[in-house]
Amino acid sequence: MHDRLHDLGNGFWNIRGSFVRDEMIDIGNQSALVRLDSGKFILLDSYTLTGEVREQVLTLTNNGKDIEAVLNVHPFHTVHCARVAKDFPHATFYGSARHHKQVPEVNWSKDYVESEAVAQRYPELEFSLPKGIYYISSNDSVHSGSLLVYHPASQSLYVDDTFELAPSKLFNDVKADINLHATTLKALKDEADAGQRYCDWALNLAQKWRDVRYFCGAHSGLVVFETGEFAEKLTATIHKARSTLEAG
Secondary structure (H helix, E strand, O other): OOOEEEEOOOOEEEEEEOOEEOOOEEOOEEEEEEEOOOOOEEEEOOOOOOHHHHHHHHHHOOOOOOEEEEEOOOOOOOOOHHHHHHHOOOOEEEOOHHHHHHOOOOOEOOOOOOOHHHHHHOOOOEEEOOOOEOOOOOOOOOOOOOOEEEEOOOOEEEEOOOEEEOHHHHHOOOOOOEEEOOOHHHHEOOOOOHHHHHHHHHHHHHHHOOOOOEEEEOOOEEEEOOOOHHHHHHHHHHHHHHHHHHHO
């Protein structure tokens, strides 16, 4: 899979990359470049930039000098953190507690990426942490928890793993359904109302971010939704899954 930079408008670029699992299958990877109102930039997630995409990003960001921070929003996406920290040593690196533990060589900010302090620092973005499931599961194979990021100006939703698209996703099918990550049930907290809280969170998110047009999924590719389609599809998915999730 060739790396590509997609300009989604109004200061948001989705970077599509590669991640080869089990040395066999490229399930894809992503990052995003966001221009702030100040004229500076941030990166969402760490992904090693190479070739033409690297040159494009450096051109946009004054040879990288204008990238002020990197927000690592998925606790289990840590492979590229150390390399990106070397590429942009002047940038502030935000991550979860797991990032701090897994990649101690990075000079992490004391503010966790999911903190209110970070949200207030970047009003150009909206953040949402799923309720009812563990953000950082004790099971390293459970990856459904992540910090979701919405960029209203471009109507772009950036999501790692929590929501996915159907198998047709790789063909940029506008009608692709939204699926929950396969480990969502395993990620539920050991609380009686965990499933209900997760479903209520997702339904509220569907309405709050109903204007989503561009769905940027870590392993789902970039898909364009029609107006209101994101809300409709996520709502339908939650209604279908609610009984199973609430049963735990």
